[in-house]
Amino acid sequence: MARDQIPGYRYGDPALPRAPYSVQDLELLKQALLFSEEDAQALRRAGQILEPYVEEILDVWYGFVGSHPFLLRYFANEQGPVPAYLERVRKRFGQWILDTCRAEYDQAWLDYQYEIARRHFDRKNQTDEVSGAPPIVHFRYVNALVYPIYATIRPFLERGESEPRKVDAMHQAWLKAVLLQSTLWSYPYLKESAF
Ligand code: HEM
Numbered sequence: 001m002a003r004d005q006i007p008g009y010r011y012g013d014p015a016l017p018r019a020p021y022s023v024q025d026l027e028l029l030k031q032a033l034l035f036s037e038e039d040a041q042a043l044r045r046a047g048q049i050l051e052p053y054v055e056e057i058l059d060v061w062y063g064f065v066g067s068h069p070f071l072l073r074y075f076a077n078e079q080g081p082v083p084a085y086l087e088r089v090r091k092r093f094g095q096w097i098l099d100t101c102r103a104e105y106d107q108a109w110l111d112y113q114y115e116i117a118r119r120h121f122d123r124k125n126q127t128d129e130v131s132g133a134p135p136i137v138h139f140r141y142v143n144a145l146v147y148p149i150y151a152t153i154r155p156f157l158e159r160g161e162s163e164p165r166k167v168d169a170m171h172q173a174w175l176k177a178v179l180l181q182s183t184l185w186s187y188p189y190l191k192e193s194a195f
Pocket residue numbers: 008009010065071072074075089092093096116119120123124125126127128137141142143145146149178182
């Protein structure tokens with residue numbers, strides 16, 4: 001699906017609020033994560049490999065969330081899981097896989113990171129106009145989900161690369177990229193000036 005046809009997707013929208021972190025802050029965070037230019041290149045390659053499998057990857061991740069009621073409840077109201085909510089987020093999640101591999105790490109990218117952060121916290125439910133679902137995703141689960149999102153991507157990388165060393169390079173770059181984002185998403189959850 002073309003990016004501009006994904007409901008609620010706003011990466012690159014100049015009307016988004018500006019992120020409270022700068023490109024310089026990001027540079028230091030990348031250094032702290034040992035994120036190098038080689039990682040950026042490995043991610044680009046990963047993006048090419050993963051693109052045809054996005055729906056299958058989403059099936060795995062939605063299967064994981066769907067089989068854990070304490071996670072599925074974030075997509076549910078009093079009547080149970082809200083299919084339209086799950087479906088709309090799924091489309092943006094699929095685009096996020098590709099965006100993660102192709103990130104430019106500029107201010108527009110940071111601004112969308114901040115928007116995604118707020119969509120897990122104080123702006124949850126607004127984009128898709130959902131009523132009755134929990135008002136926030138608790139941060140402990142955002143942090144914990146880094147691991148399954150990292151671990152489950154490997155078999156898909158292996159479909160496009162047979163050399164274990166090259167799979168490792170893409171897999172480690174993916175982990176750093178997800179950790180980088182989950183760290184940026186912690187901002188609204190933390191006490192003022194604690195980030
Ligand atoms: C939204 C990724 C953790 C529930 C999203 C989106 C992405 C994403 C890409 C769509 C952003 C957009 O609107 O463009 C991730 C990643 C996580 C994570 C990478 C962990 C590393 C969690 C957890 C839950 C969760 C633990 C709880 C089940 C949601 C919900 C939305 C959402 C409910 C929709 C929020 C809204 O109402 O706008 N997530 N997520 N996420 N995620 Fe997560």
